[in-house]
Amino acid sequence: MTEQSIRRRGPYAKSAERxxxxxxxxxxxxxxxxxxxxxxxxxxxxxxxxxGNLQHHFVSKDDLLVAVLARRDELGGGxxxxxxxxxxxxxxxxxxxxxxxxxxxxxxxxxxxxxVTADHPGRDYFLGRYDQLRAEYAGELAxxxxxxxxxxxxxxxxxxxxxxxxxxxxxxxxxxxxxxxxAARTLRAYLDLIIT
Amino acid sequence: MTEQSIRRRGPYAKSAERxxxxxxxxxxxxxxxxxxxxxxxxxxxxxxxxxGNLQHHFVSKDDLLVAVLARRDELGGGxxxxxxxxxxxxxxxxxxxxxxxxxxxxxxxxxxxxxVTADHPGRDYFLGRYDQLRAEYAGELAxxxxxxxxxxxxxxxxxxxxxxxxxxxxxxxxxxxxxxxxAARTLRAYLDLIIT
Numbered sequence: 001m002t003e004q005s006i007r008r009r010g011p012y013a014k015s016a017e018r019x020x021x022x023x024x025x026x027x028x029x030x031x032x033x034x035x036x037x038x039x040x041x042x043x044x045x046x047x048x049x050x051x052g053n054l055q056h057h058f059v060s061k062d063d064l065l066v067a068v069l070a071r072r073d074e075l076g077g078g079x080x081x082x083x084x085x086x087x088x089x090x091x092x093x094x095x096x097x098x099x100x101x102x103x104x105x106x107x108x109x110x111x112x113x114x115x116v117t118a119d120h121p122g123r124d125y126f127l128g129r130y131d132q133l134r135a136e137y138a139g140e141l142a143x144x145x146x147x148x149x150x151x152x153x154x155x156x157x158x159x160x161x162x163x164x165x166x167x168x169x170x171x172x173x174x175x176x177x178x179x180x181x182x183a184a185r186t187l188r189a190y191l192d193l194i195i196t
Numbered sequence: 197m198t199e200q201s202i203r204r205r206g207p208y209a210k211s212a213e214r215x216x217x218x219x220x221x222x223x224x225x226x227x228x229x230x231x232x233x234x235x236x237x238x239x240x241x242x243x244x245x246x247x248g249n250l251q252h253h254f255v256s257k258d259d260l261l262v263a264v265l266a267r268r269d270e271l272g273g274g275x276x277x278x279x280x281x282x283x284x285x286x287x288x289x290x291x292x293x294x295x296x297x298x299x300x301x302x303x304x305x306x307x308x309x310x311x312v313t314a315d316h317p318g319r320d321y322f323l324g325r326y327d328q329l330r331a332e333y334a335g336e337l338a339x340x341x342x343x344x345x346x347x348x349x350x351x352x353x354x355x356x357x358x359x360x361x362x363x364x365x366x367x368x369x370x371x372x373x374x375x376x377x378x379a380a381r382t383l384r385a386y387l388d389l390i391i392t
Binding site for chain 1: 227228230231232233234302308309310313319322326327330347349350354355357358360361362363364365366368369371372377381385386388390
């Protein structure tokens with residue numbers, strides 16, 4: 001162990017570890033009971049610390065939700081794709097990787113539905129995320145159209161919203177019936193209908 | 197007022213009204229805060245009655261959830277369709293009617309995601325409902341295929357799961373951005389890709 005790595009395990013590293021541990025427990029509780037259904041007290045108990053100690057790291061449940069969503073983006077990103085992968089292959093590959101993280105998928109499903117209410121602290125996150133995903137996919141689909149690879153009559157904006165909606169909806173069905181539903185195959189079937 | 201209608205407003209009618217009122221308040225609270233996020237005490241307070249009085253009608257929150265889901269089916273069913281309507285027109289017309297009931301759509305989105313956890317009392321309801329919807333749509337689509345009206349290569353089971361998933365997913369996007377997203381039009385675009 002070098003001097004530098006020893007220094008890294010000082011108070012700062014310990015605090016970062018503790019913070020990470022709280023986020024992991026919050027993530028697990030939000031995924032199973034929803035945001036409104038989990039209390040800071042329960043999260044503290046799950047992390048084996050006092051409520052006061054938890055509040056030293058996160059002053060409110062809203063702060064903690066923002067950290068959980070950031071963690072979600074970190075975990076959900078997956079490894080970078082090789083540049084030569086097509087748009088459709090990229091989506092199907094990501095859907096296949098998602099099969100390894102059902103807890104994360106459940107968290108996302110619960111929070112995205114729960115956060116639609118006006119006073120939910122996650123509302124802006126999901127509003128922005130849907131806008132961003134639709135814009136990104138619509139851009140990719142418009143490029144395919146310009147390359148003559150989109151079936152006639154397919155509108156990039158409508159197809160972009162469809163991919164986002166189908167992906168979320170089919171993952172929820174898969175959570176209920178993992179032996180019946182193949183999310184990646186269902187997405188591939190839609191993509192084959194619109195891309196030549 | 198006839199003698200019969202006077203009798204109807206006796207203790208039994210009053211109890212049924214009270215029960216309905218509790219279900220309506222529970223419905224509203226579950227839709228905004230989720231099942232785990234709402235307590236029987238809050239629902240009683242919203243209905244203007246004591247917790248003891250509420251428990252006279254519903255012994256547990258699970259009982260109340262079952263009543264709320266039954267109410268959801270009642271309200272969500274809509275008027276019966278004329279028999280000559282096509283499968284696609286039926287779906288698009290129902291999606292258009294859903295625009296008038298955003299609260300119900302939000303309730304359904306929150307509960308269907310929340311109920312995926314193993315110990316949730318709504319789990320069997322949604323598991324059964326997804327199975328039933330997929331089987332119903334797959335049957336309709338198989339009939340269209342047999343009539344030569346399904347595009348080649350479209351599998352009824354995959355398309356059925358896609359319609360259920362897309363419908364739920366696009367309604368959630370619509371709840372976030374009602375001015376940007378047209379759920380009925382998005383469904384129609386998919387149906388036009390698979391039905392000739």
